[in-house]
Amino acid sequence: MLRQVHPGRRRRAAIIVLSAFMMVFLIGMVAFGVDLGYIQLVKAELQRTADAAAHAAAMNIGMGESQARLAAQQVALQNRVAGLDYELDGTAVDFGRRDWDGNDFTYNWTAAEINAVRVVASRDEAAPQGPVALFFAPVLGFQETMITAESIVAINPRDIVMVIDLSGSMHHDSEPWTWAAQNDLGQDPDTGEGGGDAVRSDLWDDMGLTDAGIDFTDLTPGTSDDKRNNNFDFQDRVNNRQVDLPVMDINDDGVVDSSDAQASVDFYVSEIKKRYSNAGKSHNNFQNSVGLDADGNIQARLNFDDVRYLTSDSDIMGMWKDHSTPQAADLAQDYAAGNTGASTDNRSSTVSAYDFITDQYLSTTMRHAKPSLTNAATRDTYRTFWRGYLSYTRGYSSGSGSSNGIDGFSNPSTNSSNNSHKDRYGWDGNFKTELANLKNVANYKSYIQFMMDHGFNMKVGLEDDGSAAPLSEMFYTPMSSRWADDTGDDSNAYRRFDSDLNTYRPIREQPTAGVSDAILAALKEIKEQNASLHSTIRDKVAIVTFHSSFTPITGNETNRFLDPVDDYDQLVSDVVNKASQSLPNAYSNVDGTGGSTNTMSGLRNAGNFIDSMGGRSFSTKWVVLFTDGVPNEITSPDSISNDEYHNTFVDMDGDGTKETQYYYSQNGNDARNASLKEVADLAKAHDAYVHTITAGAGHDKDITKRMSALTDGEYIDSGNYFHDYTELLIEAFESLANRRSIHFGIDD
Known part of the structure; x- marks a missing residue:
């Protein structure tokens, strides 16, 4: 039966009242949600700014507190917080020292010798931009809020083992039988001069033949x-x-x-x-x-x-x-x-x-x-x-x-x-x-x-x-x-005077001379950086040379890594006198050592040095390998399993995809394989980065690229114009020396 509705009857408006109450609640929720999200965004922007500023200050800490503070402020200004360029107050940057007590890291923010930076980035009453204004919260009576972010960055000390190839091929670029190849392969982009003639010109100068008027073209019968x-x-x-x-x-x-x-x-x-x-x-x-x-x-x-x-x-x-x-x-x-x-x-x-x-x-x-x-x-x-x-x-x-x-x-x-x-x-x-x-x-x-x-x-x-x-x-x-x-x-010897070291050194023998010059430049750079740091967190250096199975370690009288501040003269002396010239390929009649390239031995000795002679548990481990050649000799080869050969890859082209097997073959007696395995073992046992720097007209780029890629290290090529070895190598190694390893305090 149908129900009749009388037209005069009206519904009650209770829903309107309920809606009004709900609108107030909903607006409050929106205000809370939007403003809370905005607060989190600003906090993230502040943290990012604090991290960047602390990082910049840490990278410049060797230049003094004023320079480091200025670097922090400049980097902070490049960041926007809450839509505004952020101005970092200089008082928000503190300097102190990070130490290791044997179990944990400690921080002393009143220490005179510094290696750590703390940056406090804030938007509060004291900040130039003031507190952060909110959007919807004022409806509820909240106009603004104060946000603070803190970042601590310390310079992580490095234990650096420099591994120098002194095998016979490290003087090939100075041998006249390679000059024609260098002339064809390397041309000065400005003068068109051949690399071989440029090498010869250096030697001519060092031997006094240029001043004597001896024309190289007159040496052909x-x-x-x-x-x-x-x-x-x-x-x-x-x-x-x-x-x-x-x-x-x-x-x-x-x-x-x-x-x-x-x-x-x-x-x-x-x-x-x-x-x-x-x-x-x-x-x-x-x-x-x-x-x-x-x-x-x-x-x-x-x-x-x-x-x-x-x-x-x-x-x-x-x-x-x-x-x-x-x-x-x-x-x-x-x-x-x-x-x-x-x-x-x-x-x-x-x-x-x-x-x-x-x-x-x-x-x-x-x-x-x-x-x-x-x-x-x-x-x-x-x-x-x-x-x-x-x-x-x-x-x-x-x-x-x-x-x-x-x-x-x-x-x-x-x-x-x-x-x-x-x-x-x-x-x-x-x-x-x-x-x-x-x-x-x-x-x-x-x-x-x-x-x-x-x-x-x-x-x-x-x-x-x-x-x-x-x-x-x-x-x-x-x-x-x-x-x-x-x-x-000494008057009957060939010498070039090094005004920086105030001593005579052997004539330019590329690429060996370029390598030694680069190492000396790096030692000077590290010394200057170390000078403002506490001795416990300075970079330490060891120098290893290799050729055949015999591998002398220089600078090792006290069985420890050396501090380029306290031991600079000894390190320089070791490079100049013991590591600045290569050996002949033949075995020496003096000490029974030859000039074969046993890269495996050099890398193994670097690992042994890290293990037993002063490597610090909390330091970043670096192995910097200078070489020109294909490894052609090994000692105590390790076998390479099929699984290891088939399943291990490296990213050779830097695109983030590991696509190339790092072994050359499954032959465990292949000297190249043995050297690559030694790099892999270094990375596994010591968490070390292996940086490879190539030098020499005949250097093997493939082997050195694989070595550095295995540890995410840096590969540096000395280039194709051989006359510029020294300059290029110095620039490359100074760049490496300036790559300070940093440590964010949150990791502690």
């Missing part, structure tokens, strides 16, 4: 007088300068006169031709290289065989000795009796030839070389040394007991070695040809090759009979920092 005056060619007499030979008393009448001159020429030609015939060689028109000048003096251009036959011919030497003019008397003394008084028969004909070449040719063609050739007394003192150089230049032993001549095993004398260097350098030229051009020519270019190939720990010298001299009678090269160990006469 040729027919011009300049070229003849700067070379001795072992094989081609035409390219050699003229030397005087004595006129002899052929008539044996007790008088040497003009009638003897042509007869002496004929005698020389006849006797030397017989020697060539006896040796089964062609005399190659020897007589055309010997003749009389306008004054009746005998002049000749001689090659090595000419000299050897001349100085070993008993008839000629007898003439010189028994019928001597003042000129001939010198020759008789030097080449007949010998400096040691040995008889002609007991002297090696080759050594006699070396001595003749040293006195008659090198004393003029290489008159600016050290040790001195122009001073007869000095020349006699170092005669065994110069014999070693001449023997090396011919491709034979320098007296060191190993086959380290200019085409010895340490250089690309074979096609396989030549090709491996091509792969490493990425150069299409022929290293073997470049090296061959240095053989059988005595000049400054081959002399540089000789010095670089012998590093700083190999001695050279040949006895009168051609055998290796005793070590006590051998010499380091004048490039070696050990030169003074033998002679004490």
Whole structure:
């Protein structure tokens, strides 16, 4: 049944009253929600500002409190809080010291020696911007609110182990056989100058050859007088300068006169031709290289065989000795009796030839070389040394007991070695040809090759009979920092003066010199930063060098990391004297160490140093590896499991995705794999960052990128223009030195 509704009946308005009450509640809730969210946003902005300001102050703490406070205020001003640029009151920045008591960190905000910063960022009555105004809360009687955020940042001290590659390849860039490659691979963007010529220019300056006016282009054998005056060619007499030979008393009448001159020429030609015939060689028109000048003096251009036959011919030497003019008397003394008084028969004909070449040719063609050739007394003192150089230049032993001549095993004398260097350098030229051009020519270019190939720990010298001299009678090269160990006469060594250190250092030997310069610059930077910090939280440094399995640790007399403030002089001395020159590839006859690249050993020693010699439990661990080369030697290889090989990846291109396996192969005996595993173990055992800095024309970017990527360390490439190694490496390492490791107090 339908219900009838009477039109006059009205509903009651209770819902309106309820709605009014609900509106008040809802507005209160909106006010609470919006303003509470806004308060949280402002608090987050304040915290962000406090963190940024504290971080900036901590990074500048070494510059003093005023500079650090200013940095905090400048960074704070770059942040907006509640829609306004934030002005940080200087009184809101406090400085103190963070210490480790063996169990926990403590903070002392009244300490004089500081390493920590506390920033209080606030919007309150005292702040320049005042309290934070609210949106809806004023309806409920709340106009504004006060918000504060605090941030504490401390400088985290670093234990830094510098691992320096001193293997033989670390001097390759200074060896002339690589200069053509460097010229092609690296061009100065401003001048277009080749890198090899720039390296040579540095060496020329350090050797005094630039000031002496010796033109590098005159060192290629040729027919011009300049070229003849700067070379001795072992094989081609035409390219050699003229030397005087004595006129002899052929008539044996007790008088040497003009009638003897042509007869002496004929005698020389006849006797030397017989020697060539006896040796089964062609005399190659020897007589055309010997003749009389306008004054009746005998002049000749001689090659090595000419000299050897001349100085070993008993008839000629007898003439010189028994019928001597003042000129001939010198020759008789030097080449007949010998400096040691040995008889002609007991002297090696080759050594006699070396001595003749040293006195008659090198004393003029290489008159600016050290040790001195122009001073007869000095020349006699170092005669065994110069014999070693001449023997090396011919491709034979320098007296060191190993086959380290200019085409010895340490250089690309074979096609396989030549090709491996091509792969490493990425150069299409022929290293073997470049090296061959240095053989059988005595000049400054081959002399540089000789010095670089012998590093700083190999001695050279040949006895009168051609055998290796005793070590006590051998010499380091004048490039070696050990030169003074033998002679004490620094005037006969190559040195460059370092005005900053007020000492002489070895000549520029790239990339080793660039590495040592970079380390010295970094030590200076760390010293300056440490100076304002308490000793307990300063950065500490250790220096490790590596080559073959033998790895000396420098700066380690007290078995601890060294403080660049207190131990700066010792650290500098270690770098200059022990870590600034590479070793030859051959094993040294002095200490039995060679120049192979055992990166694994260097990294393992870095880990051992962190473990047992002063690494602090609360410090950030850094291993900074300087190397140019592919690891080619290992000690105690660790096997690599299939799981480890297949499942471990690294991010090589920095895009955040780990896509590349860090091992080269599953061969546990691969030296590259062993070095990569050592890096992985370092990271796992010591929570260490490995930063790799490459140097050298033939450096292996792939291996060093993998090393740094394994620990999220930094990879730094020295670039392709090799002349700039030193500058680039200094810049790179100073940048690393300024990467202060910080610690937010909330982590405590």
